[in-house]
Amino acid sequence: MKRSTMAVPLAVFLVVSVATLALAAEIRASSRDRFLEVSRSGFERAAEISAEGISAGYFQWDELRDLAASGELDAANALLADLDDGFRYALSGRVEAGTPPSGAWEFVAEGTELRVRFPLRDSDGGARAEGLAGVVELDAARMLAEAAPGGEVTLVASGGRDFAFGLSARVMPLPLQALDILLSALIGVAVAAPVGMAARRHARFFYESKGLETIIFLFEQSDRFSAHHSRNVGALALFIGKRAGLRGKRLRDLYSAALLHDIGKISVPTDLLQKPRSLDAGETETVREHPVAGARILDNFWELSHLRDYVLRHHERGDGSGYPGGLAGDEIPLESRIIAVADVFEALTGERPYRSRIELAEAFSIMRAEGLDRDLVDLLEGRVSDYPAFQLPRWARASRA
Numbered sequence: 001m002k003r004s005t006m007a008v009p010l011a012v013f014l015v016v017s018v019a020t021l022a023l024a025a026e027i028r029a030s031s032r033d034r035f036l037e038v039s040r041s042g043f044e045r046a047a048e049i050s051a052e053g054i055s056a057g058y059f060q061w062d063e064l065r066d067l068a069a070s071g072e073l074d075a076a077n078a079l080l081a082d083l084d085d086g087f088r089y090a091l092s093g094r095v096e097a098g099t100p101p102s103g104a105w106e107f108v109a110e111g112t113e114l115r116v117r118f119p120l121r122d123s124d125g126g127a128r129a130e131g132l133a134g135v136v137e138l139d140a141a142r143m144l145a146e147a148a149p150g151g152e153v154t155l156v157a158s159g160g161r162d163f164a165f166g167l168s169a170r171v172m173p174l175p176l177q178a179l180d181i182l183l184s185a186l187i188g189v190a191v192a193a194p195v196g197m198a199a200r201r202h203a204r205f206f207y208e209s210k211g212l213e214t215i216i217f218l219f220e221q222s223d224r225f226s227a228h229h230s231r232n233v234g235a236l237a238l239f240i241g242k243r244a245g246l247r248g249k250r251l252r253d254l255y256s257a258a259l260l261h262d263i264g265k266i267s268v269p270t271d272l273l274q275k276p277r278s279l280d281a282g283e284t285e286t287v288r289e290h291p292v293a294g295a296r297i298l299d300n301f302w303e304l305s306h307l308r309d310y311v312l313r314h315h316e317r318g319d320g321s322g323y324p325g326g327l328a329g330d331e332i333p334l335e336s337r338i339i340a341v342a343d344v345f346e347a348l349t350g351e352r353p354y355r356s357r358i359e360l361a362e363a364f365s366i367m368r369a370e371g372l373d374r375d376l377v378d379l380l381e382g383r384v385s386d387y388p389a390f391q392l393p394r395w396a397r398a399s400r401a
């Protein structure tokens with residue numbers, strides 16, 4: 001595809017792929033947020049269950065409360081020595097001076113550490129000891145490891161996101177994976193491909209109608225006679241092609257190639273083309289270069305370059321006597337063989353500056369002698385009486401000036 005028609009689908013591909021990738025990144029980011037939420041909830045629940053158990057097991061214990069209240073802190077702390085045996089998240093506990101929390105417990109975060117403070121109460125949950133609090137260090141890292149076992153969340157002293165009880169945490173970014181990128185590219189291609197095809201169709205349609213019209217107009221300016229001949233050959237080729245079973249794009253391509261079959265004559269001096277006498281050997285050689293020149297011209301119009309072989313081979317003959325390649329039989333594209341029949345028929349039965357028109361019967365006899373495709377000549381001869389009433393289809397009329 002040419003650069004001009006590549007630009008639109010390429011832009012669409014990039015925009016769609018980048019947008020899809022951004023959406024994938026957004027989905028990853030939101031799933032990261034959800035992951036943090038789930039981890040936080042598990043962490044809080046583990047901490048609260050621990051606090052509740054420690055409160056009931058140690059800090060609503062008459063003996064501990066009474067020892068502490070009577071100033072025997074060492075003895076009270078000795079009772080807390082086995083705390084870590086009963087509670088998997090408890091590291092250590094102690095009684096210290098300070099204002100006890102007003103509720104059953106309070107969490108205190110410091111850096112990445114988490115403590116729980118308790119009031120000291122009797123076994124009925126009353127008689128708070130004033131000026132004293134039980135403090136238990138919780139294993140925050142272990143609680144987090146169990147709430148987010150993949151290690152995606154880590155506690156940080158600062159700079160993280162709000163986590164639980166005033167702690168900060170950092171969540172590992174969930175990077176875009178190869179699958180996200182592949183999927184984005186595939187969606188980009190899926191959207192861009194039809195756009196590309198539409199752009200290509202549009203360009204081809206332009207060349208097959210408007211562009212073709214322009215080329216023929218320019219051809220006409222340089223050689224009115226040849227251009228008139230080409231239009232007749234186009235119509236005749238279409239007439240023969242339809243009856244030979246060609247349809248759709250193949251028929252349109254045949255018509256375009258027939259219109260352009262002599263475009264290479266642009267490179268032949270006009271006085272040679274219009275000479276009312278036979279050409280000498282050198283002049284004949286010059287005129288015979290026009291199929292190669294025509295193919296070269298079409299090579300420069302990518303939208304028409306697929307027609308180049310039809311133009312290049314329109315002077316080949318089924319018996320191998322033609323030029324430029326001396327191809328024979330099926331080596332010559334069907335389209336070129338149809339154009340050749342239309343070309344010779346039009347040349348023989350049309351007016352020429354150097355002779356009058358030839359009768360149909362004689363024309364067909366000459367055509368057979370010239371090595372043209374016999375089946376196509378027979379076909380044309382059998383149907384030629386229908387030709388005067390033949391109407392060009394609407395799409396072909398559009399490319400006539």
Ligand SMILES: [Fe+2]
Pocket residue numbers: 261262290314315343
């Ligand atoms: Fe020709």
